[in-house]
Amino acid sequence: MAKSSADDEELRRACEASIEGTKQKIVMSIRVAKSSGIWGKSGKLGRGNMAKPRVLGISTKVKAKRTKAFLRVFKYSNGGVLEPAKLYKLKHLSKIEVVTNDPSGCTFMLGFDNLRNQSVAPPQWTMRNVDDRNRLLLCILNICKDVLGHLPKVVGIDVVEMALWAKENTQAVTKRQGDLEDGPYQVEVTEGDMKVTVERELVSQVEEEDMEALLGTYVMGIGEAEAFSERLKRELQALEAANVHAILENEPMIHEVLQGLEVATNCVDDMDQWLGIFNVKLRHMREDIESIETRNNKLEMQSVNNKSLIEELDKLLERLRIPSEYASCLTGGSFDEARMHQNIESCEWLANALRSLEVPKLDRTYANMRSVREKRAELDKLKNTFVKRATEFLRNYFASLVDFMITDKSYFSQRGQLKRPDHADLRYKCRTYARLLQHLKSLDKNCLGPLRKAYCSSLNLLLRREAREFANELRTSTKASKNPTVWLDGSAASNQNTNSADTSTVSEAYAKMLTIFIPLLVDESSFFAHFMCFEVPALVPSGSSNGSRSAPNDDDDLGIMDIDDNGKAGKKTADLEALNESLRDLLDGIQEDFYAVVDWAYKIDPLRCISMHGITERYISGQKADAAGFVRILLDDLENRISTQFSRFVDEACHQIERNERNVRQVGVLSYIPRFAILATRMEQYIQGQSRDLVDQAYTKFVTIMFVTLDKIAQADTKYTDILLLENYAAFQNSLYDLANVVATLAKFYHQASESYEQACTRFISTIIYYQFERLFQFARRIEDLMFTITPEEIPFQLGLSKVDLRKVVKSSLSGVDKSITAMYKKLQKNLTSEELLPSLWDKCKKEFLDKYDSFAQLVAKIYPGENIPDVSQMRDLLASM
Structure with missing residues (x-):
């Protein structure tokens, strides 16, 4: 026989190791298989309840002079290590039941009375063989008897079998019972002990007394077992014979019982037949009831559907009905102001009726109905009739309003009276039909x-008439003397431009033209955009920047803003392009009157283009509304026209400057130099904030032509080139000194003129000095040239550079040096026409001569040591005394 796992010491040690720290001792450990399924007839476990390997262990623990016993369940972890799974207290063990469905008898269940869920079947434990089962169960029973003092109920185990097994297995069985009073101990179970244990466990006290009484009645013949068995057989036969005799004596009663049973059987058969009949009738009745219920449900559903259909048809008929008052108003009503409320109501009803017959509002199944299609066609006909009537009326209405205003001359400017255009009444009358539009x-x-x-x-006719009359009267009523356009012509009189007349009224007239008409045009654009239902961004009141808008216009525009109920202001729409095209039709042609004012102002005073340019730029910066697109275009065109006219003036002035080079020899300061200073001063007076670029461009063009022309004139006579240049550059600086301090562009040309002046002065002074002392400084230049190729000691031996030659040059140039210096001064004085330049030029001439002589003296001391020439300090004193 294979060794039992109960004798496996390593298994016991593994179990003890897994509960280390609990102060419990393992009495027995044995391998089992756990299952929760039901054993079938074949004696095999069900497919869904496969057995799981477990180890059952009996452990004890001594606590407070009492011993506690436990049943432990161990399972194997993933690593094959035993670990505690469940713990049961043996004091709650109430039943040990061997499963009868297991043919081997190795499966049993342990019932505990303290389990929470009694409805769940306890687990079943299967041993490898019956010996292992008996050994574990005997250990549990002995622990319960010795330690706990009570025995659980045993079901499915033969007492005699257990006793026989205990008798055959008389070998010592070691069990560990935990800590008792005297500590751990081992008990050997002998045959007698095992027998007593089994009897005490499996036979109750009452059963034991009954068995003793039964055996006591058979004391006499119990000596031999075979005799006793024979005696029992004879008594059994006697009892069976007596039972048969009693049955035969009761035969009449049996017949009565049989007859009663037959009658009852017949009654049962009749009842079964009747029940079958009733069952068929009930089945037919059930089918009839179901049929009735089905028809009833269909009738109810049909009734509900018919009711819903009637309601839907009523709603549809209500949509299709055209009220007579609306129909009469749409087809033949009047468009008078008193009737506009009825027209608006009719329009709203018609729009809603058309929308209600569209698919989103109307179910798609209704849209193709003949009645709906006919009613939609009728509504379309109503719509076309009304739209045609309203369009024809409004076209005639607009024409009549404008014709009435044009025929009344009081609406326009007249001789001696400038009339501000007033369209408040026109807009009020138009606004009556805004909702209709x-x-x-x-x-x-x-x-x-x-x-x-x-x-x-x-409206274009009205606006152009108003602008034409206003511009004509504006030019007629403006008093200003004409300024000549010949500004920089040298042939003109010197006092021609110095006493220029005041032409400020010209720019004021242009400003008034813009002040009156630009806000008007912006307002008309805004009114038109909202009145004619263009979906455009909200307009910024353009007149708010100049304060020229009147209160009635503001109120009127607010009224137009109220008309727009779409709430789409501030959003770019596709209507913007169409709006700009319509605004061109509305305002086109009015720009000619603005151009006429610009041309008129240019003829009076071309410099007023600067003021008008600044005024126009201010208006352009204030026009940012998309609906005023034509107004921005108009202002841009005005700005371009003003710039073109001013450029024309600049070109003419530049042409006048260029004409100076065609004249005979020029001497002294050219005439256009001081005239440009006068022109620049006046141009600065006309600048109004934003015209700086225009003026700076003119300055650049003027001064560039002036300097180019000056160079050409100076090159005509090379003998006097530097004199002409330095005098004119000096005059340019003197005349523009104050303006150059505040105007950056003029400051740049001022510095350019200063550099050119210095260069011309240097060349002119060098010419004067070399004219008197050319031999002396030519000798010095030859020495400087040779120093690049030979040593200073070799220079005195060169041809023409000996000491004798030096003495000759010094004698001829410096004997009577005071006369030569005086001759330089006279030549300088003779050539200059501007006497105010003479002192500064003479100082520069003396300084330049002294520097050159100092260089000559240093060369002589280096090349010709020992040669005596006048000292530099003597020459400085001589120049200072002159």
Whole structure:
């Protein structure tokens, strides 16, 4: 027989190691298989309840002079190490039951009375053989008897079998029972002990007394077992014979019972037949009830559907109904102001009716119904009729309003009276039909095109007439003397431009033209954009920057803003391009009157273009609304025209400057130099903030032509080139000194003139000095040239550079040096026409001569040591005394 796992010491040590620290001792450990399935007839476990390997251990623990016993369940971890899985207290063990379905008898269950869920079957434990099962169960029973003092109920185990097994296995079985009073101990179970244990465990006290009484009745013949068995057989036969005799004596009663049973059987058969009949009838009745219920449900559903259909048809008929008052208003109503409320209501009803017959509002299944299609066609006909009538009325209405205003001369400027255009009454009358235009757009957006053209063509006539009359009267009433355009011509009189007349009224007239008409045009653009239902961004009041807008216009524009209920201000829309095209039709042609004012102002005083340019730029910076696109274009065109006119003036002035080089020999300061200073001073007076670039460009062109022309004139006579240059550059600096301190562009040309002046002075002074002392300084230049190729000691031996030659040069140049210096001064004085330049030029001449002589003296001391020439200090004293 294979060795039992209960004798495996390594298994016991592994179990003890897994519960180390609990102060419990393992009495027995044995391998089992755990299952929770139900044993089938074949004696095999069910497929879903496969056995799991476990180890059952009996452990004891001594605590407070009492011994506690436990049943421990160990399982194997993933690494094959035993670890505690469950713990049961043996004091709660109430039943040990061997599973009868297991043919081997190796499967049993342990029942505990303290488990929470009694409805769940306890686990089943399967041993390898019956010996292992008996050994574990005997150990549990002995522990319960000796330590706990009570025995659990044993089910499915034969007492005699257990006793026989205990008798056959008389070898010593070692068990560990935990810590008792005297500590751990081992008990050997002998045959007698095992027998007593089994009897005490498996037979109760009452059963034991009954068995003793039974055996006591058979004391006499119990000596031999075979005799006793024979006696029992005879008594059994006697008892069976007596039972048969009693049965035969009761035969009449048996017949009565049989007859009663037969009657009852017949009644049962009849009842079964009747029940079958009733069952068939009930089945037929059930089928009838189901059929009735089905028909009833269909009738109820049909009734509900019919009711819903009637409601839907009523709603649809309500949509299809055209009220007579709306129909009469749309087809033949008047467009008078008193009737506009009814027209608006009719438009709103028509728009809603058309929308209600569209697919989003109307179910798609209704959209193709004949009645719906016919009603939609009827509504379209109503819409077309009304749109045509309203469009024709508004076109005639716009024309009549403008014709009335044009025929009344009091609306326009007249002789001696400038009239500000006032369109408040016109806009008030138009605003009456603003809501109607919105509804026309919602009904047929294509109808707005002809209306917009009609409005633009009518109002364009009025605006152009107002601008023409205003511009004519503005020019007539402005008093200003004309300034000549010959500014820089040298042939003109010297006092021609010095006493220029005041032409400020010209720029004031242009400013008034813009002040009156630019806000008007912006307001008209804004009104037109909202009145004609263009979806454009919100407009910034352009007149707010100059304060020229009147209160009535502000109120009127607020009213137009209220008309727009779409709430789409501030959003770029596709209507912007169409709006700009319409604004060109509305305002085109009015720019000619602005151009006429600009040309008129240019003829009076070309420099006023500077003021008008600044005024125009201020208006351009204030026009940022998209609906005023044409106004911005108009202002840009005005700015370009002003710039063109001013460029024309600049070109003419530059042509006048260039004409100076064609004249005869020029002497002294050219005439356009001081005239340019006068022109620049006046141009600075006309600048109004933002015209700086225009003026700076003119300065650049003027001065560039002036300097180029000056160079050409100076080159005509090379003998006097430097004199002419230095005198004119000096005059340029003197005349523009104050302006150059505040104007950056003029400061740049001032410095350029200063550099050119210094260069001309240097060349002119060198010419004067070499004219008197050419032999002396020519001798010094020859020495300087030779020093680059030979040593200073070799120079005195060169041809023409000996000491004798030096003495001759010094004698001829420096004997009577005071006369030569005086001759330099006279020559300088003779050539200059500007006497104010003579002192500064003479000082530069003396300084330049002294520097050259100092260099000559240093060369003589280095090349010709020992030769005596006048000392530099003597020459300085001589120059200072002159």
